[in-house]
Amino acid sequence: MTSNQDGKTLSQRARNTAGELYGTVCVARQVKEDGRALILYTHTMDIRDDGQETEEQEDEEKETEEQEEQETEEQKQEEQKQEEHNDDDGSTDSDGGDGDHENAAAERTEAASIEDTADKAERR
Amino acid sequence: VSELRFNELRGEQVDYAVHRQERTFLPTRAHCPLCPTKPGGPPTEIPLASFQIAVFDNLFPAFTAPHGAAEVVVYSDRHEDAFGTLSASRAEDLMWVWRHRYRELGARADIEYVLIFENRGVEVGVTLHHPHGQIYGYPFLPPVPALELAADERLGGCAPCILLERERREGRRVVYENDAVTVYLPYAARWPYEAHVTLREHRPSLLDCQPVELRLLAEGLQALARGYDALFERPFPYVMALHQAPTDGRGQGHLHAELYPPLRTAHKLKYLAGSEQGAGTFICDTLPEESAVALREAIARVA
Numbered sequence: 001m002t003s004n005q006d007g008k009t010l011s012q013r014a015r016n017t018a019g020e021l022y023g024t025v026c027v028a029r030q031v032k033e034d035g036r037a038l039i040l041y042t043h044t045m046d047i048r049d050d051g052q053e054t055e056e057q058e059d060e061e062k063e064t065e066e067q068e069e070q071e072t073e074e075q076k077q078e079e080q081k082q083e084e085h086n087d088d089d090g091s092t093d094s095d096g097g098d099g100d101h102e103n104a105a106a107e108r109t110e111a112a113s114i115e116d117t118a119d120k121a122e123r124r
Numbered sequence: 125v126s127e128l129r130f131n132e133l134r135g136e137q138v139d140y141a142v143h144r145q146e147r148t149f150l151p152t153r154a155h156c157p158l159c160p161t162k163p164g165g166p167p168t169e170i171p172l173a174s175f176q177i178a179v180f181d182n183l184f185p186a187f188t189a190p191h192g193a194a195e196v197v198v199y200s201d202r203h204e205d206a207f208g209t210l211s212a213s214r215a216e217d218l219m220w221v222w223r224h225r226y227r228e229l230g231a232r233a234d235i236e237y238v239l240i241f242e243n244r245g246v247e248v249g250v251t252l253h254h255p256h257g258q259i260y261g262y263p264f265l266p267p268v269p270a271l272e273l274a275a276d277e278r279l280g281g282c283a284p285c286i287l288l289e290r291e292r293r294e295g296r297r298v299v300y301e302n303d304a305v306t307v308y309l310p311y312a313a314r315w316p317y318e319a320h321v322t323l324r325e326h327r328p329s330l331l332d333c334q335p336v337e338l339r340l341l342a343e344g345l346q347a348l349a350r351g352y353d354a355l356f357e358r359p360f361p362y363v364m365a366l367h368q369a370p371t372d373g374r375g376q377g378h379l380h381a382e383l384y385p386p387l388r389t390a391h392k393l394k395y396l397a398g399s400e401q402g403a404g405t406f407i408c409d410t411l412p413e414e415s416a417v418a419l420r421e422a423i424a425r426v427a
Contacts, residue, residue: 022223022224023223023335024213024216024217024220024335025217025220025221025224027224036180036181036183037179037180038170038178038179038180039178039179039180040172040175040176040178041176041177041178041179041217041220041221041224042175042176042177043176043213043217
């Protein structure tokens with residue numbers, strides 16, 4: 001038995017409990033009730049020969065970046081409009097965050113972690 | 125707690141782990157301890173409704189800290205899977221899991237050699253059918269890797285590199301190749317279908333492999349496992365042992381897997397009997413060149 005039994009999916013649990021990335025797997029460590037170690041490995045993404053992301057992933061990231069640029073541009077235009085509008089009625093926009101932006105940033109961090117941990121600093 | 129005793133006549137350590145006598149023995153599928161835990165059911169070793177690859181400390185360990193380690197590696201949550209039937213992606217993940225465990229166990233001061241292995245089939249003593257392997261962290265350098273290091277000295281270089289070059293030059297016993305890995309039945313195989321899966325570049329351990337090599341190693345191992353099953357059209361029992369560099373800094377080693385299947389025909393086993401046990405000399409009924417022809421065809425048939 002582990003000390004962590006709830007309704008979460010394995011991938012949620014893996015990311016929540018550790019998030020250590022190693023090559024193509026995500027490593028989540030748990031301790032069983034009798035004190036024995038339990039390590040769960042879940043597939044994360046494919047990596048290229050040199051430890052970098054695959055072309056497919058690079059394309060996806062490029063698309064995300066382009067989308068972000070487009071959204072930023074749209075956001076600027078929207079803010080400009082809003083400022084103009086605020087000038088008119090004095091109201092403010094208090095929207096706290098953009099999920100898509102946060103996800104894209106997390107993906108980049110994840111890719112960097114893979115590069116760092118998987119292939120560079122572990123040779124004896 | 126296990127106890128090591130040194131056998132003076134053989135010059136080797138013997139491990140006494142008497143608690144293992146009580147280990148789970150061929151449970152029914154409903155009581156498999158390596159399956160996921162079913163809702164409302166008794167807890168298994170992995171108390172989750174599903175998982176991909178899980179590693180845990182063996183409940184009945186042959187070695188324990190601070191005198192070694194014994195871990196179980198469960199390849200899949202599907203009871204009917206086998207190493208050879210895993211998806212290519214899962215098999216590649218398994219190579220990273222092996223590498224991760226080699227790195228962590230090998231870094232421990234009490235572990236001098238890490239052996240990753242799989243026993244498949246009751247013929248080689250399997251007690252749980254769920255697809256899994258094991259990892260032992262030995263607090264000493266065991267005899268087989270010590271012999272491999274001695275072979276390096278005898279041949280004046282990396283023995284697996286030299287032998288691989290010979291095998292590839294001759295070619296008769298090579299049964300499979302991809303861009304990084306060669307599978308062959310060694311010139312002096314001890315088992316009728318013994319095969320070695322070797323990285324062509326000199327890689328002492330999994331830690332020295334490029335990611336693509338890990339993928340191709342998984343591909344080569346799976347090609348062989350599937351070929352084995354196709355050979356006699358039955359699940360093929362084997363012992364698979366991954367040989368790597370000792371983690372105590374002695375010698376380099378060369379990453380390769382050795383597979384020792386006990387079958388000599390579809391229904392006949394090769395036993396270790398008088399000559400093998402009493403004198404240490406294997407007596408073989410078949411030539412590796414002949415076995416290679418059949419195995420090469422079987423691998424090609426299911427490629």
